[in-house]
Amino acid sequence: MTMLDVNDFGKRFTIHHLNKTMQAVEQVNFSIEKGEFIGIVGKSGSGKSTILKSIYRSYLPDAGEIMYDSARFGRIDLCQATERQMLYLRKYEIGYVSQFLNVMPRTTSRQLVEKALLEMGETESVAQIEAEKALIHFELDPKLWDTYPNTFSGGEKLRLNIAMATVKKPRLLLLDEPTASLDQQSKLKVREIIEKLKANGTTLVGIFHDIEFMEGLCDKVYDMRAGKLLAEAGVTNEG
Numbered sequence: 001m002t003m004l005d006v007n008d009f010g011k012r013f014t015i016h017h018l019n020k021t022m023q024a025v026e027q028v029n030f031s032i033e034k035g036e037f038i039g040i041v042g043k044s045g046s047g048k049s050t051i052l053k054s055i056y057r058s059y060l061p062d063a064g065e066i067m068y069d070s071a072r073f074g075r076i077d078l079c080q081a082t083e084r085q086m087l088y089l090r091k092y093e094i095g096y097v098s099q100f101l102n103v104m105p106r107t108t109s110r111q112l113v114e115k116a117l118l119e120m121g122e123t124e125s126v127a128q129i130e131a132e133k134a135l136i137h138f139e140l141d142p143k144l145w146d147t148y149p150n151t152f153s154g155g156e157k158l159r160l161n162i163a164m165a166t167v168k169k170p171r172l173l174l175l176d177e178p179t180a181s182l183d184q185q186s187k188l189k190v191r192e193i194i195e196k197l198k199a200n201g202t203t204l205v206g207i208f209h210d211i212e213f214m215e216g217l218c219d220k221v222y223d224m225r226a227g228k229l230l231a232e233a234g235v236t237n238e239g
């Protein structure tokens with residue numbers, strides 16, 4: 001079953017102070033089956049994050065369609081969905097993880113994960129239990145559970161980000177360069193996490209600079225330069 005169909009997608013930005021528009025991406029076409037992992041590769045500035053942010057609708061797409069198979073709304077075009085529908089989808093169905101942690105200040109890591117669960121309607125006691133399970137699962141040191149994450153290391157922030165997103169069991173998870181600035185060991189940890197998510201049937205779209213990191217992980221790769229999907233072997237061969 002197709003989870004996501006991106007058809008002739010394009011996005012331009014208005015640069016107000018120059019009174020100009022700039023085409024960030026155009027004519028992007030790919031589709032993702034349920035449970036697949038698609039990697040997006042391409043040089044810096046080619047529009048990889050723009051695609052992910054448009055799927056999550058942090059950016060409003062302006063051309064084409066992004067058809068998503070929602071559990072709640074059925075097949076829905078994320079370019080046309082209402083803000084209300086998007087709020088629902090972000091809360092229950094679509095997760096987004098980047099290397100940056102953008103959270104409420106003066107909230108502990110434990111509270112942040114609990115909040116994600118409470119938002120979904122879980123009771124306080126379930127949220128407490130499930131939040132602890134997630135923090136243990138993603139190996140956040142218990143010393144850090146009741147502290148504010150603004151001082152966390154890059155890897156700690158990332159693991160908290162992943163815990164907050166995955167505790168909701170999203171059907172579609174968007175990974176925006178989550179391993180950037182991580183050391184090799186932390187990257188391997190992230191790889192293990194992704195493998196587990198895949199094994200649980202989560203559909204994933206990810207951007208990684210490190211092509212080696214993606215080897216054997218992605219089912220397909222969308223190459224921004226070629227403007228098409230490649231089998232994973234094709235990417236490795238192209239280097």
Ligand SMILES: Nc1ncnc2c1ncn2[C@@H]1O[C@H](COP(=O)(O)OP(=O)(O)OP(=O)(O)O)[C@@H](O)[C@H]1O
Nearest residue numbers: 013014022024042043044045046047048049050051
């Ligand atoms: N909010 C924005 N306003 C204006 N221009 C933007 C905005 N976001 C992205 N761009 C521009 O769109 C183009 C694509 O950016 P994007 O971040 O999607 O590239 P990328 O492939 O993810 O790059 P990188 O690998 O360096 O992260 C760039 O030229 C960027 O400057």
